[in-house]
Amino acid sequence: xxxxxxxxxxxxxxxxxxxxxxxxxxxxxxxxxxxxxxxxxxxxxxxxxxxxxxxxxxxxxxxxxxxxxxxxxxxxxxxxxxxxxxxxxxxxxxxxxxxxxxxxxxxxxxxxxxxxxxxxxxxxxxxxxxxxxxxxxxxxxxxxxxxxxxxxxxxxxxxxxxxxxxxxxxxxxxxxxxxxxxxxxxxxxxxxxxxxxxxxxxxxxxxxxxxxxxxxxxxxxxxxxxxxxxxxxxxxxxxxxxxxxxxxxxxxxxxxxxxxxxxxxxxxxxxxxxxxxxxxxxxxxxxxxxxxxxxxxxxxxxxxxxxxxxxxxxxxxxxxxxxxxxxxxxxxxxxxxxxxxxxxxxxxx
Amino acid sequence: xxxxxxxxxxxxxxxxxxxxxxxxxxxxxxxxxxxxxxxxxxxxxxxxxxxxxxxxxxxxxxxxxxxxxxxxxxxxxxxxxxxxxxxxxxxxxxxxxxxxxxxxxxxxxxxxxxxxxxxxxxxxxxxxxxxxxxxxxxxxxxxxxxxxxxxxxxxxxxxxxxxxxxxxxxxxxxxxxxxxxxxxxxxxxxxxxxxxxxxxxxxxxxxxxxxxxxxxxxxxxxxxxxxxxxxxxxxxxxxxxxxxxxxxxxxxxxxxxxxx
Numbered sequence: 001x002x003x004x005x006x007x008x009x010x011x012x013x014x015x016x017x018x019x020x021x022x023x024x025x026x027x028x029x030x031x032x033x034x035x036x037x038x039x040x041x042x043x044x045x046x047x048x049x050x051x052x053x054x055x056x057x058x059x060x061x062x063x064x065x066x067x068x069x070x071x072x073x074x075x076x077x078x079x080x081x082x083x084x085x086x087x088x089x090x091x092x093x094x095x096x097x098x099x100x101x102x103x104x105x106x107x108x109x110x111x112x113x114x115x116x117x118x119x120x121x122x123x124x125x126x127x128x129x130x131x132x133x134x135x136x137x138x139x140x141x142x143x144x145x146x147x148x149x150x151x152x153x154x155x156x157x158x159x160x161x162x163x164x165x166x167x168x169x170x171x172x173x174x175x176x177x178x179x180x181x182x183x184x185x186x187x188x189x190x191x192x193x194x195x196x197x198x199x200x201x202x203x204x205x206x207x208x209x210x211x212x213x214x215x216x217x218x219x220x221x222x223x224x225x226x227x228x229x230x231x232x233x234x235x236x237x238x239x240x241x242x243x244x245x246x247x248x249x250x251x252x253x254x255x256x257x258x259x260x261x262x263x264x265x266x267x268x269x270x271x272x273x274x275x276x277x278x279x280x281x282x283x284x285x286x287x288x289x290x291x292x293x294x295x296x297x298x299x300x301x302x303x304x305x306x307x308x309x310x311x312x313x314x315x316x317x318x319x320x321x322x323x324x325x326x327x328x329x330x331x332x333x334x335x336x337x338x339x340x341x342x343x344x345x346x347x348x349x
Numbered sequence: 350x351x352x353x354x355x356x357x358x359x360x361x362x363x364x365x366x367x368x369x370x371x372x373x374x375x376x377x378x379x380x381x382x383x384x385x386x387x388x389x390x391x392x393x394x395x396x397x398x399x400x401x402x403x404x405x406x407x408x409x410x411x412x413x414x415x416x417x418x419x420x421x422x423x424x425x426x427x428x429x430x431x432x433x434x435x436x437x438x439x440x441x442x443x444x445x446x447x448x449x450x451x452x453x454x455x456x457x458x459x460x461x462x463x464x465x466x467x468x469x470x471x472x473x474x475x476x477x478x479x480x481x482x483x484x485x486x487x488x489x490x491x492x493x494x495x496x497x498x499x500x501x502x503x504x505x506x507x508x509x510x511x512x513x514x515x516x517x518x519x520x521x522x523x524x525x526x527x528x529x530x531x532x533x534x535x536x537x538x539x540x541x542x543x544x545x546x547x548x549x550x551x552x553x554x555x556x557x558x559x560x561x562x563x564x565x566x567x568x569x570x571x572x573x574x575x576x577x578x579x580x581x582x583x584x585x586x587x588x589x590x591x592x593x594x595x596x597x598x599x600x601x602x603x604x605x606x607x608x609x
Contacts, residue, residue: 180465183475187440187451195438197402202518203426203455212461 022171026163034159035231036271041163041170042227044267047252048177048260049220054249055257056181057213058193059108063119064248066126067096067218069240071225076143076235077136085147092226093219100218101211108210115214123242130237142236145229166227173223178260180216189213247274250289254296256303265304351378351554352413352429352521354399359408361394361578368394369405370579376571381548381555383565383572383586387599390575392558393435396524399556400432401425412522426455429521435530437511441500445491445510448499449482452517485513489543505536512543522554523547529561541567562590574598 078088150161256262277288361369401422
């Protein structure tokens with residue numbers, strides 16, 4: 001199966017089929033399905049951003065929703081003030097990136113859990129700020145804009161047009177991030193996450209790479225904010241509430257950190273799980289979500305995206321070639337990590 | 350290009366603990382230099398001072414005449430410095446090849462935008478590097494492992510991979526921190542061959558911290574013996590092995606007297 005996927009012809013064939021599906025499906029599906037897929041795209045990109053800083057970069061960020069919120073407000077402001085749509089998109093991407101850069105420049109210097117602490121503050125400060133700055137944000141009422149309605153000439157319904165918009169943005173973002181997290185920058189981020197002493201001996205500054213990953217995560221968050229506004233056409237202080245940030249984090253972990261597929265699964269989780277748990281019993285929503293998170297953490301520490309590899313591993317270990325079980329792997333890694341840090345942390349007594 | 354390393358009066362204090370006291374020596378370009386001494390003598394601390402991971406309290410460390418004391422460790426690669434660690438920290442879930450390619454980080458041009466867009470020059474550079482890393486692994490007898498995940502390899506092989514990763518930096522100064530620790534005899538022989546070959550073929554200065562006296566005697570041109578953070582003596586490995594002060598530092602005074 002995996003060998004089959006490696007053949008270029010098969011890959012191109014799969015790509016053509018996927019593109020065809022992406023073009024045709026929005027025309028055929030009912031409105032509610034299109035809307036759901038569009039929301040999944042929005043939150044898959046938000047989780048992707050979180051993955052850049054946390055999954056790949058190893059920095060705990062609890063404020064990703066703030067950047068989504070900022071992106072959505074910038075988009076709403078631009079749309080209500082009749083900015084050019086391309087300009088609005090660029091602003092929704094650049095302003096969160098600048099905010100992220102400034103925050104990371106300060107927080108990454110403090111090291112340790114500083115980034116996590118600072119990022120907790122973001123949505124907590126952001127929400128009342130969004131209420132207060134009502135000149136720009138419309139206060140508690142929020143802002144709505146129908147900038148993403150389908151133009152007449154397309155002959156499309158709004159939901160179809162919106163789905164096309166977010167699909168294109170999501171695919172382009174995923175491809176760019178995929179390229180970024182492989183090769184030079186992927187290797188550098190991975191070693192910064194694993195062992196800062198080794199990273200710096202390779203000429204990689206842990207500080208700058210933390211700042212870089214946080215900035216890119218903020219930018220991708222801003223992009224998801226633009227997408228959010230395109231689909232929902234309304235944003236309010238509630239958009240950037242802290243508990244959404246935690247759900248994004250859970251979505252990333254359940255999907256699989258440091259994987260692209262995990263980000264997509266995370267988007268699905270974010271959209272479906274609250275609805276699902278609500279349907280089972282509205283009083284138990286939080287508890288059920290917690291249970292799902294724990295279950296995944298115990299059974300599949302690598303998230304749902306690691307399921308195929310896990311199955312392949314199990315099959316192999318039951319056959320002739322022994323494969324190391326993942327849990328043992330993680331333990332040796334932790335020991336190695338601790339050991340390799342020793343010479344640089346401690347004096348040679 | 351092989352680098353000259355000059356240390357003058359290097360002191361390192363952690364609070365009240367004096368880890369290094371007034372250490373000075375000079376390492377000739379292209380030579381293999383040994384740092385020996387009993388456990389806790391300060392050898393690795395001295396290494397960490399040279400590689401920028403520790404900042405000496407006073408003194409001067411020069412590489413080819415440039416003062417590097419106080420430089421960030423991530424800046425040291427630009428002085429041509431590469432190092433290994435006592436415990437090789439590899440990316441265990443990545444392939445050996447990816448691990449080795451990490452060593453070429455500073456040689457790869459292009460910023461985040463160029464890499465996200467996969468511009469042609471970036472793709473070409475990555476491909477060339479892949480070839481170079483494969484050749485380096487071949488030369489060190491690890492070509493067969495290139496596409497294995499690092500955690501499938503033994504500790505000894507990890508050390509080999511880590512050395513290749515350091516060599517990908519094309520260093521002028523290579524610091525090896527206990528390269529023979531935990532290796533079986535046969536692999537120590539291999540390591541000696543590898544370092545000899547490096548010395549013959551590459552233009553590099555090598556400093557080795559090691560307990561294994563056989564390895565030190567086989568490889569080094571000069572050694573410095575450290576004891577309690579201070580330089581005890583400097584000379585050839587043979588001189589060090591016969592120096593009564595060195596014997597005393599290793600096995601204690603009374604026993605040394607009894608032995609003589």
